[in-house]
Amino acid sequence: MRGMMAVLRKELADHFASKRFIILFLLIYLAGVAAIYIAGQNIRNEVSESTRFVFLRLFIVSGEQMPPFPFFMSLFVPIIGIALGFDAMNSERTSGNLSRLLSQPLYRDSLISAKFIAGVVVIGVLVTSIVAIVSGLGLRMLGIAPSGEEALRLLLFVIVTIIYGAFWLGLAIMFSIFFERTAVSALASIALWIFVFFFVSVIAESVANAVVPVDQNSQLDVLIRNEEFHQAISRLSPSTLYGESIQVMLMPEFGSASAALMLISIYTSGMVPTPLPVSQSLLIVWPQLVALVALTAVCFAIGYIRFMREEIRST
């Protein structure tokens, strides 16, 4: 435990002093502030006297020039996770430090756990600070303080985002254990990120259309079945799981994790949905959150098992 604290201190000191951290912080800061600023400009057209949760709208509204804030988070948080983890183990190995480290009184699992925890702490600091900064900015622009419920929803948004970042961190650390060269592990992580971010949805759509063909004259139940199929496949991607979770968190009126199914239900019932309490929203995305945590655990466990059994030769 003492050894683990030593590694944790060292890793945190390294992260916070690194150029990598400063670059990531600037990147996410610029994107976040720009997104909220544009949203603040456009929010007056979107809300009326009767709108509840005005403060949360700030995080959803987008202008023509800028996508909304959560989009940037879903784009950058994986990059942060990958950037913090892709060379966690293989750089120790190639620099000749790993043999020396593991001949100190330190369990191997302490080393890998400490690196993971340090990464999660850094992600936590980045995400929390950026949300705090843009909230402050929003507060100034709108002149409306968030209600207790809005603050709670924002907090949940932060937590879910940190979990999502932890998933990518775990994945990157796993690749850093499997691949000896840092360039290869970085590339593997980024390739997977591009795949889940851009391609899974496309693949899911074409598979769904192949299995349940739809056209303009299709019946509603066929449309729904097609959409459900699409959902089921795209939920294999952590990016989808995250997107659905934060959508429900930031939009209280969302009674379903799927935007398309939500629209269909409004269309068929003709009822405008009422906002749900936080606990109900949480209940809707609980499966998504559990899946994200489980995926993180799986990545971590695979890397862990491999590392525990590995021969530590200084080459």
Added chain:
Amino acid sequence: MSQPVIETSDLTRVYGDVTAVDHLNLRINEGEVFGFLGPNGAGKTTTILMLLGLTEPTSGNARICGFNPTREPLKVKRIVGYFPEKIGFYNDLTARQNLRYTADLNNIPLDGVEGKIDAVLRKVGLSEVSERQVGKFSRGMKQRLGIADVLMKDPKVVILDEPTSGIDPQGIEQILGLITDMHKQNITVLLSSHQLHQVQRVCSRVGILSKGRLVAEGSVEKLGMEAIGGGAYRIEIQTAEPEPKLVELVQKLPGIISVQSSEKVLVVNSDRDVRPQLAKAVVDSGALLVEMKIEKYGLEEIYMKYFKEG
């Protein structure tokens, strides 16, 4: 005899169909400096990794001070200092920061750390560069910092894997001097190397490893005896004319192991330096001495002999 500090019994490690270490039995006692010799790929590093629990033996077991490195890795790592073959440090940290991290990992109380770092840096002669980034160190300096790193935890046992490879003669001298110091402090040292002359100078006992097997073990002198059938000296005498009487005279001298004669040249193997006696024998036999050469058998010959056989 007390319990050996390092002991292996039938230690074996198999990679696929290659046996890297084959039923190795080693015993190293407290305070010994043991030279672990062998060509590249003989299994030296693999043995060391098993001693430290950095890889698991296929069969057999190792013990360090009675602890099993696979089952009780922390107990072993608390008392063993390891200098890996390709040692590395955090290049963006200073020498002092690197050692501070080692101290932290070893749970050295905070109030004693700085003094301890000063002491080990002084010992390896790096006091003046303690605040410099290790990335700017020369290879020799890094190797010495490696020794300092090993000494941070006050080890009972030190395992050095090729500590002198790739550095200049002066650097080698410094490292060998530091090993001698460790010996004086009664630290048990396992020194793996293929640089024979250095090992010969600092080791009290050597073991020669070839293809995973220990082919010879003992003091350098003892191995010399074994290597050339008992003799440690080889003396060549050249006379002006062949002299048959000389062979008889030489064979009567004390300490002679064998005599081979061919025409004018006589080759004598002995366990001591018998040159004065030989010179007298030559004169007594009436032959005219042209040349007398002596070769002392060192580790090199021993090494060559075992590796030719292996």
